[in-house]
Amino acid sequence: MKILPRLYPLFLGIVMFNFIRLTTDLAKNEAFWANSMRFHLQALAVTVFMCYVFDYESRYFLDKVKPRLNLSPAAEYFLTFLKLFVMVNLLIFVGDHIGLLHLGNTWVDYVIADVIYIPLLFMYYILLRSGKMEKELQNRILQLEKIKVDQLEMELKFLRFQYHPHFLFNALNTVYFQIDEKNEAPRRTIEMLSDLLRYQLYGGSQKVPVQKEIDYLRTYMNMQKLRMSERLRLDVSFSPSLCEQPVYPLLFLPLVENAFKYVGGDYRIDCRMTDEAGKILFEITNSLPPLPPSPSGKKGIGLENLKRRLELLYPEKHSLVIKKEPEQYSVKLMIEIDAL
Structure with missing residues (x-):
């Protein structure tokens, strides 16, 4: 032919x-x-x-x-x-x-x-x-x-797994009430975990005010601090002008997760989010251990998924710069936002 x-x-x-x-x-x-x-x-x-x-x-x-x-x-x-x-x-x-x-x-x-x-x-x-x-x-x-x-296929998968979040929330609720009221720390940890899961599961795929993303990141960082060494120095700054600017949810989380996952050495994490001329600028830096962790044979998909989401949600309206140095790892994400 x-x-x-x-x-x-x-x-x-x-x-x-x-x-x-x-x-x-x-x-x-x-x-x-x-x-x-x-x-x-x-x-x-x-x-x-x-x-x-x-x-x-x-x-x-x-x-x-x-x-x-x-x-x-x-x-x-x-x-x-x-x-x-x-x-x-x-x-x-x-x-x-x-x-x-x-x-x-x-x-x-x-x-x-x-x-x-x-x-x-x-x-x-x-x-x-x-x-x-x-x-x-x-x-x-x-x-x-x-x-x-x-x-x-996505709809079928959603229907198939829709039961599991309800089961998880019910289980967390049960554990919460089994903990004595005097033990405030574990009860507060479960509350934070429930808030994080609820936002991830039911936050939707539409744009949300950036303040919701900031609240979510603060909750995530507070929970991570509970399991981290007291040596951790966490410096976080969110510009007061960031409030109602619309953004797609869960774009900053993978960068924060990576910082807590790979922090070492001086155990320092610096996080900044500002707005400038219709753009949201997010920067996060974490110190690295003197010796890199041994490879586990598995490659993380968080950053790859983030890059793909940015290409689909903000085509030609974003930049992601990743820089790895001997003692620290830094990421800068810029997103052009639409006015309300």
């Missing part, structure tokens, strides 16, 4: 040349393909060559050039007609002067070639264009079908 399209210009060239011969030979009451057979075969070869050149140029134009130019159909057809007029007449002129073509009545032959070759080549271009549009339409339909299937 892939070989057949390569033969289309050959078939077109043969048909076009025989139309020329029918028009000129029968009009002169001469036999079909009369006179020199060598000149006829040369002219046929030139015609087929022209068809292959036009086929290649048209496919390249449709694939590479047209999408960048964003032409209207009228402008596209006019440009194609102009290219055909120049190509056909230039090829006849060059072929005649180098002896490949033999023109009996020069101007009449030019007119006949234009009247026959240009419409047929133009129709061929329209067929190529229609084929490409049909292929693009089929690809879009397949993509839409794939999206629908993916959405159904």
